Amino acid sequence: MSSSTPSGIYHRNIENENNINQSQLSKSETSPTGAGAPTTEDDDMEPLPSQPSGAHMIVEESTIQTFMQYFDRLLIGLNPRWRNWIIRGIFSWVMILGFAKLVSMGPLVVSIVVLLIQIKCFQEIINIGYVVYKSHNLPWFRTLSWYFLFTSNYWLYGESLINHFGFMMHKHNFLQPLVTYHRMIGFLLYTSGFVGFVLSLKKTYYLKQFTLFGYTHITLMILVTSSHQMIQNICEGMIWFIFPVSLIICNDIMAYMFGFFYGRTPLTKLSPKKTWEGFIGGGVSTLIFGFIVAGILSHYQFLVCPLEYDDERMSLATSCIPIPLFQKTIYTMPKPFSFFKRTLELYPFQLHSLILSLFASSIGPFGGFFASGFKRAFRIKDFAATIPGHGGFMDRFDCQIIMALFTNVYISTFARVASPNKLLQQVLALTPENREEFLRLLRNHFKE
Amino acid sequence: MSSVLNSDTSNLHQRNIDYDIDTNVTRLLKKETITSGVGGAPTTEDDEMEPLPSQPSGAHIILEESSIQNFTRYTDQLLSNFDPRWRNWIIRGIFSFIMLIGFAKLIELGPLVVSLVILLIQIKCFQEIINLGYVVYKSHNLPWFRTLSWYFLFTSNYWLYGESLIHHFGFLMNKNNFLQPLVTYHRMIGFLLYTSGFVGFVLSLKKTYYLKQFTLFGYTHITLMILVTSSHQMIQNICEGMIWFLFPVSLIICNDIMAYMFGFFFGRTRLTKLSPKKTWEGFIGGGISTLIFGFIFAGVLCNYQSFVCPLEYNEEIMGLAISCKPLSLFQKTTYLMPKPFTFFKRTFELYPFQLHSLTLSLFASSIGPFGGFFASGFKRAFRIKDFAATIPGHGGFMDRFDCQIIMALFTNVYIATFARIASPHKILQQVLELTPEKRDEFLRLLRNHLKE
Numbered sequence: 088m089s090s091s092t093p094s095g096i097y098h099r100n101i102e103n104e105n106n107i108n109q110s111q112l113s114k115s116e117t118s119p120t121g122a123g124a125p126t127t128e129d130d131d132m133e134p135l136p137s138q139p140s141g142a143h144m145i146v147e148e149s150t151i152q153t154f155m156q157y158f159d160r161l162l163i164g165l166n167p168r169w170r171n172w173i174i175r176g177i178f179s180w181v182m183i184l185g186f187a188k189l190v191s192m193g194p195l196v197v198s199i200v201v202l203l204i205q206i207k208c209f210q211e212i213i214n215i216g217y218v219v220y221k222s223h224n225l226p227w228f229r230t231l232s233w234y235f236l237f238t239s240n241y242w243l244y245g246e247s248l249i250n251h252f253g254f255m256m257h258k259h260n261f262l263q264p265l266v267t268y269h270r271m272i273g274f275l276l277y278t279s280g281f282v283g284f285v286l287s288l289k290k291t292y293y294l295k296q297f298t299l300f301g302y303t304h305i306t307l308m309i310l311v312t313s314s315h316q317m318i319q320n321i322c323e324g325m326i327w328f329i330f331p332v333s334l335i336i337c338n339d340i341m342a343y344m345f346g347f348f349y350g351r352t353p354l355t356k357l358s359p360k361k362t363w364e365g366f367i368g369g370g371v372s373t374l375i376f377g378f379i380v381a382g383i384l385s386h387y388q389f390l391v392c393p394l395e396y397d398d399e400r401m402s403l404a405t406s407c408i409p410i411p412l413f414q415k416t417i418y419t420m421p422k423p424f425s426f427f428k429r430t431l432e433l434y435p436f437q438l439h440s441l442i443l444s445l446f447a448s449s450i451g452p453f454g455g456f457f458a459s460g461f462k463r464a465f466r467i468k469d470f471a472a473t474i475p476g477h478g479g480f481m482d483r484f485d486c487q488i489i490m491a492l493f494t495n496v497y498i499s500t501f502a503r504v505a506s507p508n509k510l511l512q513q514v515l516a517l518t519p520e521n522r523e524e525f526l527r528l529l530r531n532h533f534k535e
Numbered sequence: 536m537s538s539v540l541n542s543d544t545s546n547l548h549q550r551n552i553d554y555d556i557d558t559n560v561t562r563l564l565k566k567e568t569i570t571s572g573v574g575g576a577p578t579t580e581d582d583e584m585e586p587l588p589s590q591p592s593g594a595h596i597i598l599e600e601s602s603i604q605n606f607t608r609y610t611d612q613l614l615s616n617f618d619p620r621w622r623n624w625i626i627r628g629i630f631s632f633i634m635l636i637g638f639a640k641l642i643e644l645g646p647l648v649v650s651l652v653i654l655l656i657q658i659k660c661f662q663e664i665i666n667l668g669y670v671v672y673k674s675h676n677l678p679w680f681r682t683l684s685w686y687f688l689f690t691s692n693y694w695l696y697g698e699s700l701i702h703h704f705g706f707l708m709n710k711n712n713f714l715q716p717l718v719t720y721h722r723m724i725g726f727l728l729y730t731s732g733f734v735g736f737v738l739s740l741k742k743t744y745y746l747k748q749f750t751l752f753g754y755t756h757i758t759l760m761i762l763v764t765s766s767h768q769m770i771q772n773i774c775e776g777m778i779w780f781l782f783p784v785s786l787i788i789c790n791d792i793m794a795y796m797f798g799f800f801f802g803r804t805r806l807t808k809l810s811p812k813k814t815w816e817g818f819i820g821g822g823i824s825t826l827i828f829g830f831i832f833a834g835v836l837c838n839y840q841s842f843v844c845p846l847e848y849n850e851e852i853m854g855l856a857i858s859c860k861p862l863s864l865f866q867k868t869t870y871l872m873p874k875p876f877t878f879f880k881r882t883f884e885l886y887p888f889q890l891h892s893l894t895l896s897l898f899a900s901s902i903g904p905f906g907g908f909f910a911s912g913f914k915r916a917f918r919i920k921d922f923a924a925t926i927p928g929h930g931g932f933m934d935r936f937d938c939q940i941i942m943a944l945f946t947n948v949y950i951a952t953f954a955r956i957a958s959p960h961k962i963l964q965q966v967l968e969l970t971p972e973k974r975d976e977f978l979r980l981l982r983n984h985l986k987e
Contacts (some may be wrong), residue, residue: 271949278945281909281941282905285908301753459735461749497728500719500720
């Protein structure tokens with residue numbers, strides 16, 4: 088009884104928002120009305136009786152919306168279910184083609200785009216917090232949130248850059264102090280934000296401010312670590328980015344298809360449109376698709392080679408000796424099948440791909456359920472209305488987050504090899520006495 | 536308009552707490568949370584935290600009987616003729632001494648015991664904060680909340696401490712040890728453990744409780760983030776040398792005590808609305824005394840090799856190294872006196888660490904207290920007086936360690952910037968792990984470089 092009252096308050100607040108603040112908020116990009124603009128598949132999310140869902144909060148006009156309205160008129164004759172399907176399909180193709188074009192532009196561009204997408208997702212989530220917690224009278228909330236985003240990205244990406252490219256730095260470069268004191272600078276930046284937060288605490292707003300502080304930090308934790316891991320994956324080889332991402336895309340699409348045509352048993356109350364048939368069908372097709380695509384991708388050296396700076400040519404290395412994971416190996420067929428074929432030539436990566444596919448299809452969707460639960464908790468339909476038929480960026484990338492983390496752990500367990508360059512850098516960083524000791528130990532060891 | 540809605544929500548919390556008092560007192564009696572102010576049991580110095588008019592502060596939630604309370608009541612009777620202000624002062628003073636002596640004894644027991652105690656304190660602080668969340672958010676009907684929180688604590692500690700142990704002592708591991716799979720697949724195991732907790736959380740979501748469950752999920756994770764990283768950094772500091780744990784902790788202790796003394800005797804101008812009992816006189820007086828104390832104490836500590844040596848496993852004695860060649864930071868260096876003072880003395884001998892101690896003291900006295908303000912704001916937000924009633928006169932463990940958290944993080948960054956030296960053993964280990972082709976390449980690069 089008492090637990091529904093706080094949510095009741097949020098609802099009355101949202102209705103008030105509707106009546107009073109519609110013009111103030113119309114500029115922010117949040118959820119569209121259900122007037123006919125298709126949104127995610129959670130169309131049947133149960134709103135409270137006689138209480139509008141948060142999706143009705145904002146009415147918004149944008150170029151994509153006008154395009155949608157034009158489009159809608161074209162498709163007006165068709166069944167609304169098929170109309171939604173067609174628009175989702177069209178934009179799915181648009182996104183896949185965009186993804187392929189992006190990958191062809193190389194790892195640096197991909198890293199930058201990952202960073203931009205992270206910023207966009209952060210903006211979506213912070214906007215939701217801003218509206219739901221009614222922080223209009225707390226002007227520092229948004230400034231501090233963006234400041235913390237900048238600080239954490241600066242710290243993490245700086246660490247990565249220094250780790251990978253630090254040895255290139257000439258000692259008397261003007262950037263040298265930034266490199267030497269990087270951790271200290273990052274820490275002091277963060278501490279300034281922390282001090283700023285404490286100084287911004289206003290009487291009677293304490294609980295709300297602390298809630299938002301926690302909200303911002305959780306969002307940062309999730310978004311910044313996952314995008315950072317994605318970029319670390321790219322540094323191990325583009326395949327470690329392309330492959331997991333395409334696994335999740337395939338699982339999403341196949342689960343949707345199977346659910347659309349054969350769906351019957353609902354999977355979980357959180358996402359009523361997801362079905363067991365979709366889940367299992369999507370899983371099996373992801374396994375098959377992953378196995379085949381892994382074999383195709385392992386051919387290409389520029390996908391398989393780690394990002395390394397070639398001293399001689401002063402640019403990124405384009406060829407390398409692939410790790411054994413990406414070299415065709417001969418396996419003997421297990422007994423039952425040796426009638427058909429004695430041996431099998433596979434990339435070991437294809438066998439690893441089965442595990443990655445298994446994770447992508449079984450645990451990956453939990454990222455989506457988490458996001459659905461989050462949306463239900465805050466009573467919104469979508470994170471934003473950026474992509475017609477799909478919702479915001481966060482709606483598309485919620486499953487990718489877990490997959491990126493898993494891939495990173497997978498790489499460090501099964502595929503990571505130390506780099507000679509980095510070790511050399513560490514040796515050179517030793518003090519002269521320690522260096523002597525190191526050389527002594529090295530010589531001793533090789534004499535054995 | 537919106538402020539009315541705001542107070543509506545806070546009234547709701549208060550009404551919930553009142554409702555709790557009426558119905559759930561017996562259920563909550565067993566838990567060690569906040570004590571009432573009825574018996575005269577002294578709590579923190581924020582005695583004058585303004586409660587809302589006609590609304591009880593959260594401190595009145597629970598009545599509790601414990602042995603410490605009995606002792607305090609006995610002592611109270613002894614001191615009942617004293618002025619209450621002095622009574623509080625005396626009890627705080629007694630327990631401050633007890634804690635200081637306990638701390639000194641602890642240091643004596645060596646780094647491994649200290650690390651263990653840090654872990655236990657972290658668990659205790661976590662328990663205090665989770666109990667708070669449990670009561671304030673009224674999660675009685677969400678049985679999974681506490682299980683999941685403790686599970687996440689276990690998982691994050693397992694992952695972080697495992698990484699540290701493997702990093703420091705991994706080369707000791709014989710290849711055919713039964714623990715080897717745990718070491719090789721450590722990251723994967725930690726990740727899968729965490730993911731199971733995540734899946735468990737998603738499966739535990741109950742209709743109409745979504746917002747509360749997500750709020751508690753976030754609450755748990757923030758708590759974990761703060762407590763686990765800071766205790767992990769503290770232990771990493773210990774691995775660099777006991778002095779890196781002992782010194783910052785004593786700086787914070789000194790700052791707290793000196794600021795309290797100066798505030799008690801000379802306090803006049805209030806520092807911030809968050810902690811009405813803190814004053815500018817205390818702040819500045821505490822800061823200056825911390826600088827002086829730190830400078831002297833640093834010089835004293837640098838003499839002892841047992842504090843200054845990093846934790847290293849000595850293969851010959853099969854034990855932790857007890858002597859080493861200290862870093863240049865800890866070796867007495869001769870400095871020239873700056874011009875104005877050369878009349879008195881030409882040169883003076885200092886440990887460079889003493890100069891660094893000034894920076895550490897500055898941070899401890901200026902930014903350290905913000906950890907305390909953060910905790911005060913948190914307590915006001917949740918309308919409680921203290922995190923718990925464990926230490927009479929001081930509140931819970933979290934009340935004592937809120938400033939230590941920031942200091943531990945700063946010390947770790949400080950070490951990494953100014954004092955960390957790579958170990959030849961670790962680099963050799965990494966070289967031996969390379970594949971043969973990479974090892975040849977490494978040796979080639981090394982020879983090329985040494986020829987220059």
